Amino acid sequence: MTTTEARPTERKPPQLVDMSWDPITRIIGNLGIYTKIDFANREVVECHSTSSLFRGYSVFMKGKDPRDAGFITSRICGICGDNHTTCSDYAQQMAYGVKPPPLAEHIVNLGEAAEYMFDHTIFQDNLVFVDFCEAMVKATNPGVLARAERTESPRGEIHGYRTIADIMRAFNPFEGEVYKEALKVSRVTREMFCLMEGRHVHPSTLYPGGVGTMPQPTAFTDYLARLMRVIDFVKKAVAMNDDVFDFFYEALPGYEEVGRRRVLLGCWGAFQNPQTVDYRYENMNSWGKDMYVTPGIIVDGELVTNNLVDINLGLRIMLGSSYYEDWVNESPFVTHDPLGNPVDMRHPWNQTTVPVPQKRDFDDKYSWVMSPRWYDKRTDSHLALDTGGGPLARLWSTALSGIVDTPYVKSTGHSVRISLPKGETLPETTLEWRIPQWSNTIERDRARPYFVAYAAAMALQFLEEAMGMVRAGETKVFENYEVPDEAIGCGFHEAVRGVLSHHLVIKDKKIANYHPYPPTPWNASPRDMYGTPGPYEDAVQGQPIFEENGPDDFKGVDIMRTVRSFDPCLPCGVHMYVGKGKTLTTLHSPTYGANHG
């Protein structure tokens, strides 16, 4: 079993109350959490995570020109669309056998670094902190707020807030200082993104084979000027987060149990090394390890593998509680990978999506999300990996592998050291993220500002190298290629909230099969055919309740903190929904050439 073991406690007779949150919003509301809470023992007994949205990208991608894939899949998400474009381009570059020039890789990396900084900041400071702000803590745990008023903040000289309660007040939505400052920072970081990728969030200058960004010196200096403006905010954010989260452990003993799950983390790696990446499947293990965020699968704190080929071959898409027909009796698209290894029928390369809409039944089928799992050969089990909201898995995997060694970021085997230069007010600072004891709500949230610092530090290196190339006149950013008649490709990248893979099969120069697997299908997956619950369900199930309110005015803040710590975002979680079947408009692409219909 891959689930977390139940915690032994002295039991009182249960007092079960059904509680549900549907929708939980983040962009669009289609995530529902249905729980049974035992108020006598103050814990969650059962949890189901469900999604009511079907989208069908893998269905309507079939038969399209593969070169369009990056532009179409970008529309999966309205916040991390560029991660999809990037990942799709990686998959296409493998299929077409083309390697973009190094400067193009730097431009993509710089765009992605700005995206991580933007998205983590807006999510952490404008959405996560609503659950930790003064107004919320006052409504749910007045005792904790009173203690926060009396507690000095240990890193006050960095961020300038004297007590923990002062920080919490700065988190208050719409009026708190941090909330307002974060909005400005997210604007500046989006400008940085647009300098590199043309438009946020659906990039206009990323193509397979390179970029369309004009590599002129000002593009990089404009980026650098903006980066230096936000660098002090990043240092302050890390200090504030550490203060508040340490305080929660201290003020609410046992809070580490909230959202705790067995350490089952997956990271598919980000930031390609322009010198070594060639997008050949045969060499994927070696260029995968050269990525500036090391890929890896971590089970119980141990690194199982950081080979992308092993990660790829272990992917299994399971059904069990999802509204789909099984595809095992269809004929496979890919029986062996380019290295000759057999490819499972449940691998995304062979998947066929056949939706079967039906009534929601928590004892049978209850979600449009499938259950992606990773097959662990050692134990013959299908692991329900989570992404820890993205940063936790990325930092953990990078730290354990100990490969990344750059001027600004260094992985030590047990921690990640990030050096940030002097900013407007704060001096040069080295931050160190250490592997935590648990994979829980607080640690998922704590890792986020550290990864913003990581992205900022990597961006500095990419900028220096890119400007060096421009000064040397190496301004080539695109490589020609031909679309092959038949090919397969896979792309591994990190969306902001975790693992992202795109699997592509081309036949007759058209897409025969295309399956994007973003982070939320991993995190929000329902129970699979073996009954293993998905990460949200597993993390919430059995978690203690610290909220002081009873069943009548229960807000469920502990449960919400857990679910939100994974950075839930369901538009990507399920693969058309227009009211009662009303057709809005009928369109057909391409728009050129009337004879094409």
Added chain:
Amino acid sequence: MGNIRVGRAQAKPDTPAHVSGMHQGNHGRYKDQKGHHEDGTADARRSTGIHWKRHDVLAETMPNIPPG
């Protein structure tokens, strides 16, 4: 689409996005895009049409960076 009842298809089956006669983007159009060289480098003509020769490098050994 499995056993789902669907209406009559109104859209024609998708065709490749490329329309013949349109530039594909896969091959550089060096004739039309002045200032871009086949080896991926560029000169000042890329970014300006005004006195561009005066903005080019003085010596062959220097890298040619077009003004921004």
